[in-house]
Amino acid sequence: MPGNRFLKYIPKPKSEADFESLLKMFTQLLNITSGDVATALQLLNDLDKDYNLTSDQYGVGDFIEDLKEKNFIKEDNSLDRNLIMTAKSEQEIRKQSLEEIFSKLRKSGKGEHQTPFSGYGDENTAERREFRFGDELNQIDMTSSIRNAQINHGLSSFNLTEDDLEIEEKNYKTNTATVLMIDISHSMILYGEDRITPAKKVAMGLAELITTRYKNDTLDILTFGNDAEEIEIKDLPYLEVGPYHTNTYAGLELAMDILRRRKTSNKQIFMITDGKPTCLKEGARYYKNSFGLDRKIINKTLDQAAKCRKLGITITTFMIARDPYLQKFVRDFTKTNNGRAYYSNLSGLGEFIFEDFVKNRKKRTR
Numbered sequence: 609m610p611g612n613r614f615l616k617y618i619p620k621p622k623s624e625a626d627f628e629s630l631l632k633m634f635t636q637l638l639n640i641t642s643g644d645v646a647t648a649l650q651l652l653n654d655l656d657k658d659y660n661l662t663s664d665q666y667g668v669g670d671f672i673e674d675l676k677e678k679n680f681i682k683e684d685n686s687l688d689r690n691l692i693m694t695a696k697s698e699q700e701i702r703k704q705s706l707e708e709i710f711s712k713l714r715k716s717g718k719g720e721h722q723t724p725f726s727g728y729g730d731e732n733t734a735e736r737r738e739f740r741f742g743d744e745l746n747q748i749d750m751t752s753s754i755r756n757a758q759i760n761h762g763l764s765s766f767n768l769t770e771d772d773l774e775i776e777e778k779n780y781k782t783n784t785a786t787v788l789m790i791d792i793s794h795s796m797i798l799y800g801e802d803r804i805t806p807a808k809k810v811a812m813g814l815a816e817l818i819t820t821r822y823k824n825d826t827l828d829i830l831t832f833g834n835d836a837e838e839i840e841i842k843d844l845p846y847l848e849v850g851p852y853h854t855n856t857y858a859g860l861e862l863a864m865d866i867l868r869r870r871k872t873s874n875k876q877i878f879m880i881t882d883g884k885p886t887c888l889k890e891g892a893r894y895y896k897n898s899f900g901l902d903r904k905i906i907n908k909t910l911d912q913a914a915k916c917r918k919l920g921i922t923i924t925t926f927m928i929a930r931d932p933y934l935q936k937f938v939r940d941f942t943k944t945n946n947g948r949a950y951y952s953n954l955s956g957l958g959e960f961i962f963e964d965f966v967k968n969r970k971k972r973t974r
Contacts, residue, residue, distance in 0.1 A: 626666040627674050633661070634675075635701045638693065639812075640805050643846040645681050645691040693845065701845050705813035706820075739773035749776040783824045785870035786965070787863040788814060791881035792831045792847065793854040803928050804849045807880045810961055814878075815841045817965075828866045832859030834887055834894055838866065853887035853896050857905070860912040860923075867921055875921045878961060882928040884937050885909045901937060913945040923947040926961060 630652070637648035649672065656662050662671070675681045680697040683690055736752065756772040788811055796803045811829055818827045819841075830838045833852025836859040859879070867875045885905045888895040897905065916923055923945045927938050935951060942949040 626662065627671060630661065630668075630671045631675075631680070631700070632704060634671075635697070635704050638697065639701055639705075639808060639845055640802070642848045643693050645693060649691075695842070698842050698845055702812040702816040702841070705809045706816040708809070708813070737775050739770055739775055743775055747775050749774045752776075783872045784822075784874040784876060785826045785867055785872050786814075786818070786828070786875075787866050787877045788827065788829045789836075789859045789863060789877060789879040789881075790829065790831050790847070791854060791879075791883070792833045792849050793852045793883065793886075794849060795854070795883045796849045803882050804847065807928075808844050808847050810880065812841075812844050814961060814965065815844070826870060826872075828863075830859060830862050830866070832856060832862075835889065836862040838862065853894070853898065854881065854883055854885050855887040855889060856881070856885040856909050857888055857912055860909070860916065864912075864916060864919065864921065867919070873920065875919070877916065877921060877923045878926065878965075879923060880926045880928070884934055901933065906937065906940075910941060910944045913941050913947075917945045917947075925949045927951050 633655070634648060634652055637651050638645070641647040641651070649668070652661075652671075653668055656668055662668055672681075676683075678696075679694055680700065681691050682694055684692045736749065739748070752774040753768065753772050756774060757766065757768040760769075760772055761767040790804075790807050790811060792804065796807070815827055815829070818825050827841075828838065829841065829844070830836055831847065832855055833850050834855055836855065839847070856879075860877070863877050867877075884901055886896060886898045886902070888905055888908060895904070913923060923942075924947055925938055925942060927934065927949065938949045938951075941947075
């Protein structure tokens, strides 16, 4: 049996190594600046001045030319900003977010994620059993059931009873439909703490994880401030916080609408927020109250959590705040939905979401 083969180490050319190290920093800056290439490059220049990131052989100017040549950025004179990101750089940000947050992830085959349980699935097995109360109609093997009726009751008159029904087992698969809700209210950048950048990074890492390794799963992303809006994965790097309140009710309402269209029975919502619900929309009017916990807003939000529970949708809340009264709201919200809650700091947010996503996919939900 052959052992390990050791080859001579050939280091990368200096310019290529410099480009890769600067690219990692540049993509981080693009995420922070919400896709503003000019501002990200200015920040890179400032960092280079303070920390000597480049050398006399390879400077920031060389890096900019390589970015253009490798199609990470391009010129667009139709916009106020001369340089813009390309689809390649958007994908690079997602890829690096995945590597940073989910670096310990094991490769997972074709993304079907079968379990040893039989149940509500989509792949037939050879196993048969008698009908039990609670079985669904699409599990009944009609051919075998009719044959049983003819054997049990004769051919002269057709009579099909419950005892004749035969159930065809199916392999249970944990294909999952996930909606990720991101709070973009003003509090996500208050008190000198940038909370939106880690949230975007987690969203991009999760998007890359699902699209590359769990291809039978779906991920939909929405933002919620005064209103809720569905966004595309490609929009994530450009996401910014607005002068908004927190309309959690609208976010949950949109998430339920999205999940109703998904055919899988495994549905979940991940909600990243740092505060309490402070807003409702009543017709064309916004009802707002940022002072404490408004009973009207809280009760309507808890009603949404109860509706999700009835639909079999689990809500996992990632609270980026430590205030005791906010944690009490999250406990009440979680109890109403029978969901889960994590109180995370910014650096641990990605690991929490990764662990919960993978663990939840391995559960038998029915």
